[in-house]
Amino acid sequence: MPRRSESLSREQIVSTAVGILDAAGAGGLTFRVLAERLATGPGAIYWHVANKDELLTAATDAVVARALAEEPASGSPEDRVRAVALGLFDAVDQHPWMAAQLSTGTWQATSPHVLEAVGRQVRALGVPRADWFVTTTVLIQYILGAAVQNAANAQAAPRVGSRGEFLDAVATAWEELDAEEWSFTRTIGDQMRHHDDREQFLAGIDLALRGIAASRPQVRAAGGA
Amino acid sequence: MPRRSESLSREQIVSTAVGILDAAGAGGLTFRVLAERLATGPGAIYWHVANKDELLTAATDAVVARALAEEPASGSPEDRVRAVALGLFDAVDQHPWMAAQLSTGTWQATSPHVLEAVGRQVRALGVPRADWFVTTTVLIQYILGAAVQNAANAQAAPRVGSRGEFLDAVATAWEELDAEEWSFTRTIGDQMRHHDDREQFLAGIDLALRGIAASRPQVRAAGGA
DNA sequence: TCTCCTCTGGAACGTCGTTCCAACGTAGCT
DNA sequence: AGCTACGTTGGAACGACGTTCCAGAGGAGA
Numbered sequence: 001m002p003r004r005s006e007s008l009s010r011e012q013i014v015s016t017a018v019g020i021l022d023a024a025g026a027g028g029l030t031f032r033v034l035a036e037r038l039a040t041g042p043g044a045i046y047w048h049v050a051n052k053d054e055l056l057t058a059a060t061d062a063v064v065a066r067a068l069a070e071e072p073a074s075g076s077p078e079d080r081v082r083a084v085a086l087g088l089f090d091a092v093d094q095h096p097w098m099a100a101q102l103s104t105g106t107w108q109a110t111s112p113h114v115l116e117a118v119g120r121q122v123r124a125l126g127v128p129r130a131d132w133f134v135t136t137t138v139l140i141q142y143i144l145g146a147a148v149q150n151a152a153n154a155q156a157a158p159r160v161g162s163r164g165e166f167l168d169a170v171a172t173a174w175e176e177l178d179a180e181e182w183s184f185t186r187t188i189g190d191q192m193r194h195h196d197d198r199e200q201f202l203a204g205i206d207l208a209l210r211g212i213a214a215s216r217p218q219v220r221a222a223g224g225a
Numbered sequence: 226m227p228r229r230s231e232s233l234s235r236e237q238i239v240s241t242a243v244g245i246l247d248a249a250g251a252g253g254l255t256f257r258v259l260a261e262r263l264a265t266g267p268g269a270i271y272w273h274v275a276n277k278d279e280l281l282t283a284a285t286d287a288v289v290a291r292a293l294a295e296e297p298a299s300g301s302p303e304d305r306v307r308a309v310a311l312g313l314f315d316a317v318d319q320h321p322w323m324a325a326q327l328s329t330g331t332w333q334a335t336s337p338h339v340l341e342a343v344g345r346q347v348r349a350l351g352v353p354r355a356d357w358f359v360t361t362t363v364l365i366q367y368i369l370g371a372a373v374q375n376a377a378n379a380q381a382a383p384r385v386g387s388r389g390e391f392l393d394a395v396a397t398a399w400e401e402l403d404a405e406e407w408s409f410t411r412t413i414g415d416q417m418r419h420h421d422d423r424e425q426f427l428a429g430i431d432l433a434l435r436g437i438a439a440s441r442p443q444v445r446a447a448g449g450a
Numbered sequence: 451t452c453t454c455c456t457c458t459g460g461a462a463c464g465t466c467g468t469t470c471c472a473a474c475g476t477a478g479c480t
Numbered sequence: 481a482g483c484t485a486c487g488t489t490g491g492a493a494c495g496a497c498g499t500t501c502c503a504g505a506g507g508a509g510a
Contacts, residue, residue, distance in 0.1 A: 272456085
């Protein structure tokens with residue numbers, strides 16, 4: 001059997017893995033499949049990558065780093081927060097396999113990049129220095145939490161039919177619940193039916209921005225709804 | 226081989242599974258281990274449970290339902306939001322294996338319980354009806370996102386040493402980063418070193434409450450820190 | 451008593467992550 | 481030029497997992 005001419009590299013392996021993950025989902029990435037794509041055997045991959053966890057972490061790293069690549073330079077501080085947040089949200093939306101990875105804690109190595117990117121905008125918002133850490137980490141927890149759940153919902157929904165049909169089915173089911181036991185859920189079926197995930201996410205960012213602004217009312221109010 | 230006297234039940238299987246998950250983590254739950262604990266074979270379990278996903282979903286369901294069991298009745302609306310949020314946060318903290326499950330979207334079946342529990346408090350806060358859905362789902366995304374990441378961090382940290390040592394090591398590493406490229410992260414090392422996860426979580430809830438209050442300033446300001 | 455039908459539990463299947471190792475090819479030395 | 485040492489390859493094999501299969505135990509009804 002002829003041996004490969006040019007040697008494997010870690011970057012090549014990781015970028016091929018991202019390709020497989022994007023095309024086939026988290027379950028589609030196998031050392032055997034990856035080896036076949038690279039025209040080699042599973043053993044060769046282990047020379048460059050310790051195990052599957054490290055491979056998934058590296059893949060997540062690569063995508064997150066790309067999403068954070070350019071810092072938004074124009075616009076109000078609020079708009080720059082929105083830009084960074086949406087960049088991460090969309091990255092997870094387009095690479096749903098990252099959802100599982102972002103919930104394992106292994107991404108802590110990536111974490112500083114996210115912390116720095118969000119933190120700079122928090123600092124620009126005029127948050128008191130003593131609140132920088134808490135404000136930034138709370139924003140990150142919301143951003144990633146919302147992104148992960150959005151990606152998970154997108155995976156769960158399409159098996160039933162179109163998105164519109166799915167939302168309508170859930171909304172209708174809610175509206176038919178018992179009036180006492182489900183007194184709240186019953187009343188929001190229609191809002192569920194017509195909501196948009198990205199707008200909902202941005203509404204959460206705006207809620208946080210209003211909360212931040214309310215903590216230092218002497219400066220000014222946060223931007224629009 | 227003698228046959229069991231009393232038959233298996235789905236509830237018995239699920240509660241045994243929760244016990245294994247609590248004791249051995251997500252990786253410790255195996256159909257073989259579970260079968261041995263129940264003094265039966267793997268095949269018998271499949272009569273009551275379709276597959277492992279359904280088992281994990283049922284286990285998560287059971288724990289979440291317990292955490293939401295009693296609705297907080299006393300205190301201000303803000304305090305009741307904090308109580309529900311902390312109940313969920315602590316449940317994930319004590320059953321870290323739920324973190325992976327809460328990020329898969331499979332828990333959508335559980336979702337209405339969480340939605341109802343949080344939504345009732347949002348309604349009590351005096352949020353305009355048109356904002357009920359968005360406000361509630363944003364709160365849930367933050368609560369679960371923060372809980373999941375907290376649980377993941379708790380898994381990642383203890384391998385190095387005590388929590389104090391771990392935080393100190395991370396903080397020190399941050400403080401030694403390049404002053405330009407990491408201009409923000411560098412400055413929050415000390416806040417990282419002395420932070421408390423639960424307080425940080427509650428600070429996030431309070432931030433959201435302030436944001437909610439700021440959206441209807443005609444009523445009153447939110448309480449707390 | 452006979453006959454279903456529910457439920458059991460052990461064996462077996464295919465796939466996965468991972469380990470092992472014989473062999474290939476190059477760099478550096480003699 | 482020949483030899484050796486080492487980094488790297490890639491296929492085979494291992495153990496564990498989720499899941500399926502099926503022979504048969506036990507109780508309920510005729």
